[in-house]
Each structure stands twice: as C-alpha cells, then as structure tokens.
Amino acid sequence: MNTTIGLLLLQDGLTSGFIYALLALSILLVFVVTRVLWVPAGDFLVFGALTLAFLQQGKVPGTVWLCGALGVTTAVAETWHAWRGNEWRDWRLVVSISLGTPLVIGGLIYLLAGSKPALAVQVLLTLALIVPMGFMLYRVAFRPLADKSILVLMFVAIAVHYALVGLGLVFFGSEGYRTPPFITGRIDAGFTRISWQLVLVVAISALFMLGLWFFMGRTLWGKALRATAFNRFGARLTGIRTETTGALAFSIAALIGASSGVLIGPMTTLFYDSGFLVSLKGFVGTVIAGMVSFPIAVLGAIMVGVVESFSSFYASAFKEAIVFALLIPFLLWRSAVEPRSHETHEHDE
Amino acid sequence: MITCRGSAIALAASVLMTQTVIAQEIKIGFSGTFTGPNATNGIPYRNAAEVFPKTLGGAPVRWILLDDATDPTTAVKNTRKFVDEDKVDVIIGSTSTVTATAMTDVAVESKTPQIGLSPMQIPEAKLPWVFNLPQPVPIMVSAIVEDMKKSGLKTIAYIGYADGWGDLNWNALNQVAKSAGINVVAGERYNRTDTSVTAQALKIIAAAPDAVFVGASGTASALPHVTLKDQGFSGRIYHTHGTVAKAFIDAGGKAVEGAMMPTGPVVAAADLPDDNPVKKVSLDFIQKYEAKWGKGSANPLAGYAWDAMLLLDAAATEALKKAKPGTAEFRVAMRDALQSGKDVPGTNAVYRYTPTDHYGVDDRARVMVIVKDGAFRLAK
Numbered sequence: 001m002n003t004t005i006g007l008l009l010l011q012d013g014l015t016s017g018f019i020y021a022l023l024a025l026s027i028l029l030v031f032v033v034t035r036v037l038w039v040p041a042g043d044f045l046v047f048g049a050l051t052l053a054f055l056q057q058g059k060v061p062g063t064v065w066l067c068g069a070l071g072v073t074t075a076v077a078e079t080w081h082a083w084r085g086n087e088w089r090d091w092r093l094v095v096s097i098s099l100g101t102p103l104v105i106g107g108l109i110y111l112l113a114g115s116k117p118a119l120a121v122q123v124l125l126t127l128a129l130i131v132p133m134g135f136m137l138y139r140v141a142f143r144p145l146a147d148k149s150i151l152v153l154m155f156v157a158i159a160v161h162y163a164l165v166g167l168g169l170v171f172f173g174s175e176g177y178r179t180p181p182f183i184t185g186r187i188d189a190g191f192t193r194i195s196w197q198l199v200l201v202v203a204i205s206a207l208f209m210l211g212l213w214f215f216m217g218r219t220l221w222g223k224a225l226r227a228t229a230f231n232r233f234g235a236r237l238t239g240i241r242t243e244t245t246g247a248l249a250f251s252i253a254a255l256i257g258a259s260s261g262v263l264i265g266p267m268t269t270l271f272y273d274s275g276f277l278v279s280l281k282g283f284v285g286t287v288i289a290g291m292v293s294f295p296i297a298v299l300g301a302i303m304v305g306v307v308e309s310f311s312s313f314y315a316s317a318f319k320e321a322i323v324f325a326l327l328i329p330f331l332l333w334r335s336a337v338e339p340r341s342h343e344t345h346e347h348d349e
Numbered sequence: 350m351i352t353c354r355g356s357a358i359a360l361a362a363s364v365l366m367t368q369t370v371i372a373q374e375i376k377i378g379f380s381g382t383f384t385g386p387n388a389t390n391g392i393p394y395r396n397a398a399e400v401f402p403k404t405l406g407g408a409p410v411r412w413i414l415l416d417d418a419t420d421p422t423t424a425v426k427n428t429r430k431f432v433d434e435d436k437v438d439v440i441i442g443s444t445s446t447v448t449a450t451a452m453t454d455v456a457v458e459s460k461t462p463q464i465g466l467s468p469m470q471i472p473e474a475k476l477p478w479v480f481n482l483p484q485p486v487p488i489m490v491s492a493i494v495e496d497m498k499k500s501g502l503k504t505i506a507y508i509g510y511a512d513g514w515g516d517l518n519w520n521a522l523n524q525v526a527k528s529a530g531i532n533v534v535a536g537e538r539y540n541r542t543d544t545s546v547t548a549q550a551l552k553i554i555a556a557a558p559d560a561v562f563v564g565a566s567g568t569a570s571a572l573p574h575v576t577l578k579d580q581g582f583s584g585r586i587y588h589t590h591g592t593v594a595k596a597f598i599d600a601g602g603k604a605v606e607g608a609m610m611p612t613g614p615v616v617a618a619a620d621l622p623d624d625n626p627v628k629k630v631s632l633d634f635i636q637k638y639e640a641k642w643g644k645g646s647a648n649p650l651a652g653y654a655w656d657a658m659l660l661l662d663a664a665a666t667e668a669l670k671k672a673k674p675g676t677a678e679f680r681v682a683m684r685d686a687l688q689s690g691k692d693v694p695g696t697n698a699v700y701r702y703t704p705t706d707h708y709g710v711d712d713r714a715r716v717m718v719i720v721k722d723g724a725f726r727l728a729k
Contacts, residue, residue, distance in 0.1 A: 312548035
C-alpha cells in the first residue's frame with residue numbers, strides 16, 4: 001500500500017460514508033421524534049434508485065403501483081379511524097395526499113415514462129412519488145401505535161421493512177439495476193485525482209445537513225420537532241401535535257432516503273434487497289452517537305465508510321465482520337460513560 | 350339417426366383408444382424452483398417444459414410439473430407424490446442445488462432414475478439412480494485457463510462472492526490453474542449487495558495480474574468489472590457462466606464490452622461451425638422456444654430442461670423395446686439406456702453417461718463467449 005492507493009481508498013470510503021451519514025440522519029431524526037427505529041431507511045434508498053433506473057430505461061417503475069396500493073390502504077384506514085372516532089379534522093388533508101400522490105404524480109410518470117424526460121424531471125418525479133410514501137407509512141403503521149413501547153415500534157418497523165422488501169421483489173424483479181453516472185471522470189487535484197461522484201455526494205449531503213440544521217434551529221416546525229424529541233409529553237402540553245411532527249419526521253426521512261438512492265444509483269448495482277445492509281451501516285453511525293447527537297452520528301457513519309473501505313483492501317472476506325465489530329468498543333464505552341436511562345423515561349410517560 | 354350412430358361409434362372408438370394410450374403412457378415427474386428465492390433461475394425451465402413434445406421415443410408422454418418454491422421439504426414432498434401417486438418412470442429436477450439434492454433420497458429408495466437440473470455432488474451410494482445434467486464448475490473454469498494459455502497470459506487474480514458460489518469458483522480456479530502453470534496472484538471477496546468494491550479492485554491492480562476472474566453471477570458481476578475498468582485495469586476480465594444474461598450487459602453498459610465467459614454452446618449456437626453436433630439441436634430448440642416466448646428469450650437454463658427431454662427421448666426409444674411404461678422393469682431399462690455410453694447431442698453439451706460417470710460432460714460442454722456490441726458472441 002502506498003499513498004496513492006491510500007488516498008483512493010479514503011475517497012471510496014468517504015463516498016460510501018456520506019451515503020451512510022445521510023441514512024444515519026434519517027434514522028436518528030425518526031428515532032428522536034417518534035421513537036421508531038427506522039429500519040426501512042435503506043428500502044427508501046432502494047426505491048429511489050430503482051425508480052430512477054426504471055425511468056431512465058423509459059419504463060414505468062413498480063413504485064407507482066406500490067404508492068397506489070399504499071395510498072388506498074391509508075385512505076381506507078384513515079376513513080375508518082375518522083368514522084369510528086368521529087374526528088374528521090385531518091381526514092381531508094391525509095386522504096388527499098394519499099390518493100392524490102399516486103393519481104397525480106403516478107399518472108404523470110405513467111404518461112411521461114415512455115418519452116424519457118430530462119434527468120432533472122426524472123429525479124423530481126422520483127422524489128415526488130416516494131416522499132409521500134414515508135408520510136403514508138407513518139399514518140398507516142406507526143401513528144396508531146405512537147404510545148407503545150420502543151420494542152413494539154421496532155418490531156413493527158422490522159415488519160414494515162420485510163413487507164417493503166417483498167413488494168420490492170414483486171415490483172422490481174430479482175435482477176439488479178444501475179443508473180448511468182450524472183457526471184463521469186475525475187478532477188486532478190495535484191496529489192490525487194478526485195472523482196466527480198464524490199464531489200457530488202459530498203455537496204448534496206452537505207446541503208442536506210445544513211438544510212436540516214437550519215430547519216431544526218430556525219423554523220417553527222423545526223423547533224416543534226426538537227421539542228417533541230426532547231420531551232414528548234411537554235411538547236404536547238405546549239400545544240404541539242406530536243402526530244404532525246411524527247408525520248413530518250417520516251416525510252423528511254423518506255426524502256433523505258430517496259435522495260441518497262438517487263445519489264448511490266450510479267455507483268453500484270442495486271437490488272430490491274440491497275437496502276438493509278446500507279441502513280445497518282447508517283445505524284452503526286447512530287449507535288456511535290448514542291442515538292442522540294446528529295453531528296456525531298454523521299461522523300460515526302463516515303468513519304464506518306472509511307473503515308469499510310480499508311478493511312475491504314486488507315481482508316475483503318471479513319469486511320462486514322470488521323465493520324459491525326466496530327459497534328462493540330463503542331457500546332462498551334457508551335455504557336461506561338452514561339447510565340441506562342431510556343427505560344425509566346418511558347415509564348414516566 | 351345415421352350421424353347420431355356414427356358419432357356414437359366414433360365416441361366408443363375414441364374411448365377405447367384413450368384407454369390403450371393410457372396403458373402405454375410414459376410419465377415424467379418434473380419438480381422445479383418456479384417460485385421462491387430461486388424463481389428467476391427456475392422459470393426458464395418451466396417455460397421450456399411448455400414447448401416439450403407430446404411423445405418420447407414414439408410413445409405418448411405425460412409431463413407432471415410441480416413447484417417446490419425453492420424449499421427442500423416441498424421438493425421431497427413432490428418427489429413422494431411422483432413416486433407414490435403418479436408412479437412416474439423418471440424424475441427430473443430440481444432446478445437449484447439444494448432442492449435437487451434433497452430429492453435424491455426418495456429417487457434412490459424408490460429405484461426411479463432422477464436427472465438433476467442444477468449442479469450437484471452425487472455420493473457413491475446414489476450413483477445407480479441419480480444423474481447430474483449441468484456442467485460441473487471445474488469444467489467451466491478450465492475453459493478460462495485454456496483461453497489464457499492460448500493467449501499467453503500467465504497470472505490471474507480472483508474476486509468473487511463471499512458465499513458458496515464464490516468458494517466453488519475459487520477452488521476450481523486454484524485446482525485447474527496449478528496444473529496449467531498459471532499463477533493465482535490475488536483472491537478477493539465481496540457481497541452481492543455491496544455498494545463498492547474499489548478497495549478490492551485497487552488491491553488486485555496492485556498485484557498486476559494479466560487477467561481477472563470474477564466469481565459472481567448476473568448483474569452483480571457488473572460492479573467489479575466496471576470498478577476495475579474505472580481504476581484503469583486494461584487486462585482481460587473473465588466471468589462465470591452464471592453471468593450469461595442480458596441483464597448483466599444492461600447493468601454494465603459499455604464498460605463490460607470485451608468481458609469473456611465460458612458457457613453452454615447454445616448461447617452462441619449461430620456462430621458454431623456446422624459440423625458441431627450441438628448446432629443443429631440448439632437451433633431447433635431456439636426456434637421452438639422463441640416461437641412461444643419471443644425473440645431473444647432462449648437461454649442456457651431452458652436449454653438444460655430441453656436437454657433432459659432429449660436424453661429421455663433417446664433413452665425411451667431403447668427402453669420401450671424391453672418393458673412397458675409404469676413398471677419397475679421400465680425404470681431399470683430407462684436407467685440402463687441413459688447410462689449406455691452413447692453420445693446424445695444436447696443444447697449445452699454432448700452427453701455421454703456411463704455406469705461410473707453420471708456427470709456425462711466433457712469439454713464439448715462449453716465455449717468461450719465475449720460481450721460484443723451488447724450481445725454474447727462466440728470468442729474466436
């Protein structure tokens with residue numbers, strides 16, 4: 001190994017690391033706001049990438065039907081809840097989102113797919129189709145369980161993940177897809193050649209991180225999210241509707257997931273079941289951050305990417321083992337510095 | 350009245366005929382992975398079965414297709430049903446190694462010949478009744494080593510799945526490369542769902558091999574290939590026969606032009622010389638298969654199913670002279686005819702089973718193909 005190889009490995013590690021960091025952000029955001037462990041983060045990444053891949057081939061992606069099915073389910077469930085509780089306040093908004101998305105965006109994709117619109121339009125259509133699916137999933141699967149324990153929510157999240165993977169197999173097939181690169185080639189930086197892909201990934205991730213930071217720190221909605229994360233009960237007392245903040249967190253998570261999918265699509269062949277491993281690596285990042293700190297989660301996830309790249313170089317057969325073994329020292333350190341407090345919090349509520 | 354009586358006679362005659370037909374009908378049980386995790390591989394076999402002929406060796410045949418959903422337990426259940434209820438003469442299947450191996454116990458116990466449609470190991474004790482049809486991995490890998498020798502290449506590096514398929518190819522490569530005097534200079538692993546193999550590619554390039562062998566399958570083979578090219582590797586890149594699928598070329602695009610892999614000759618049937626016995630059989634298969642499933646749909650997997658049918662056809666011609674279908678004697682006669690040591694040209698090989706060799710293929714069972722202009726062509 002020499003410096004040239006070292007720098008290339010570092011680049012490779014950073015490129016995957018930033019993708020893991022984006023997923024770590026979405027996992028952590030959903031967790032602090034709703035206490036749901038966002039296992040399907042990677043599935044949204046796969047949906048983003050594969051939807052774009054289908055659009056680039058001029059085919060109608062299966063996510064259109066998936067979105068339609070999810071939309072109808074949501075609308076039926078919401079109507080049932082509203083009718084039973086005689087509580088029609090949110091009904092119109094939720095039903096119009098869940099039926100409107102597949103009808104309008106899905107319809108647009110159906111009409112435009114054959115004519116292969118410009119790349120920017122394809123990306124926008126992909127995001128517009130997938131982001132509301134995060135919202136719908138929250139309304140269908142998690143909102144009715146908002147007060148249940150973390151463990152129950154985690155089981156439901158895993159069930160949702162398996163359902164999405166199974167549907168992914170039905171809609172995308174078992175073969176993998178790869179999208180053509182946005183910009184090819186590398187820039188000569190003197191000491192090494194930096195790939196455009198890395199520049200793009202870093203730029204978009206930085207945009208997301210700054211955007212999220214601004215949103216959380218400066219806007220009323222962001223402050224509501226933070227308040228919910230800090231103390232759900234207190235937030236409710238001050239008039240914040242935790243189910244609205246929950247839906248918001250899920251939509252942001254879906255946006256981050258789908259965008260990372262668009263970013264990662266040209267770098268690798270993605271399969272319907274590729275998402276789980278990617279979200280696990282993002283999850284390692286959030287664990288390193290103790291499931292609380294956003295900046296540390298980002299750093300942790302980037303570290304996972306770099307360690308992964310170097311361990312593939314030295315011992316490719318044991319790569320995953322090395323990456324996940326990273327958890328052990330961090331868990332030991334975490335449990336040494338801070339006492340377990342989550343359980344007691346829950347009983348207070 | 351006359352017409353009425355006429356049709357009555359015709360009806361009686363046809364009933365009589367069906368009865369005689371049923372008595373002599375050959376029954377073949379075919380279990381495959383038509384659904385479940387291995388469905389992509391199983392479906393072409395089922396598609397081929399739909400264009401199977403109605404007779405074997407001149408006698409009418411009934412194909413009984415059952416789905417084992419890629420589940421060994423269901424595969425065994427299917428085999429029991431074939432043997433106990435349907436009283437089949439021969440069993441073919443299954444189309445994954447695990448399910449095919451699971452079926453062997455029942456086949457041997459009931460003394461029914463079984464032709465496995467996915468590569469498997471046959472233990473000594475099961476040899477009398479179990480036949481393996483697809484080419485074993487070392488035969489395929491030896492084609493790569495031969496090709497390297499022909500081109501004067503001396504060193505090869507390996508990157509393959511970190512699973513059973515990766516191991517199988519890695520072991521085969523080490524085994525055949527040593528005897529050919531070719532050095533294996535690096536062995537790297539990756540997972541089908543990995544997002545990057547840049548590190549492995551860099552390590553391989555650092556070892557400066559003349560060629561690289563990618564021990565993967567389908568679209569996942571594109572990632573190492575594209576990464577190696579991207580990092581400036583200009584040597585030859587070989588793949589396994591599991592990579593011969595249009596989806597691989599779609600996923601890799603221009604970068605996989607020039608990729609080479611061994612495969613059954615059916616893939617490059619049109620390019621084969623006219624004196625190759627596989628050519629005629631393959632072209633006939635492709636024509637019949639594509640008439641039903643569309644242009645470009647023929648593939649080596651459907652070819653395996655077709656070959657099983659051809660083997661049974663040849664064996665039935667002999668066996669019918671000795672015994673009646675549906676009897677134990679007929680099953681023995683079928684087995685004996687299958688392993689008679691006669692050449693049977695198929696789409697993927699020229700098969701020649703003997704009582705001691707139930708793998709039955711030699712180097713006529715593979716050709717090298719190269720990706721050229723987005724299609725698999727015979728490598729010259």
